[in-house]
Amino acid sequence: MKIYTRTGDGGETGLFGGERVAKDSVRIEAVGAVDEANSQIGFALSLLPGGVKGLAADLERVQNDLFDLGADLATPHGSSVEDKLRRINAADVIFLEERTDFYTDDGPPFTGFVLPGGHPAAAALQVARAVVRRAERRVVSLARKEKLNPEVQHYLNRLSDLLFVMARWLNHARGVQEPLWQKR
Structure with missing residues (x-):
């Protein structure tokens, strides 16, 4: 099986169910931003130090959920393949x-505004948080135009919070000073 199909050479891509849309459509922008977030989480995972297996397992679960979430976004409501899809749901949120x-409970107390940084994996989690926020903005744009599973938006909103506290927790667990914003 070849990885390339040439079907996208004209600037269109296929949704689940067969519909073709422009690669710069709002839907594909949302799917792409979710893919970027998933990739960034994978990068953060690759930087994790030993001894944080629970954190790694949580991030791996999130990566799998994001794969499902991308499929959710790539499958319009009413599609002929909708019944073959696992949509993101309230239990995921x-x-x-x-x-x-x-x-949050196991991490350091909040003492001020946190700057991204510290341990390389924590910094990568902060980048992932920012990418998830972008994905959320793309989903909000799509939701204004088309019917979406509302849990997708809820999931992305909660995920950015989780990545933020994971980064803080990791810095704390590794004894790395958390960079704080300094008012000038």
């Missing part, structure tokens, strides 16, 4: 909330 509570 609750998982993020529970993990956010854990990393």
Whole structure:
């Protein structure tokens, strides 16, 4: 099987169900931003130090969820293949909330505005957080034009919070000074 199909050479791509759309459509921008976020989380995972298996497992779960979320976005409601799809749901959002509570409670207290940085994996998690925020903005734009699963927006909103507290937790767990914003 070849990886290239040549079907996108004209600037269109296929959605699940067969519909063709422009590669710069709002839907594909949203799917692409989710893919970027997933890739950035993978990069952060590659930088994780030993001894943080729980954090790694949580990030791996998120990566799998983001794959499903991308498929959710790439499958318009009413599509002929909708019944073959796992849509993001409230339980996925609750998982993020529970993990956010854990990393918040187990991490350092808030003492000021945090700048991205510290341990390389924590800095990568902060970049992932910013990319997730961009994905969320793209999904909001798409939701203004088309019917979407509302849990997608909820998931991305919670995920950026989770990545933020994970980065803080990791810096704290590794004894790395968290960079704080200094008012000038």
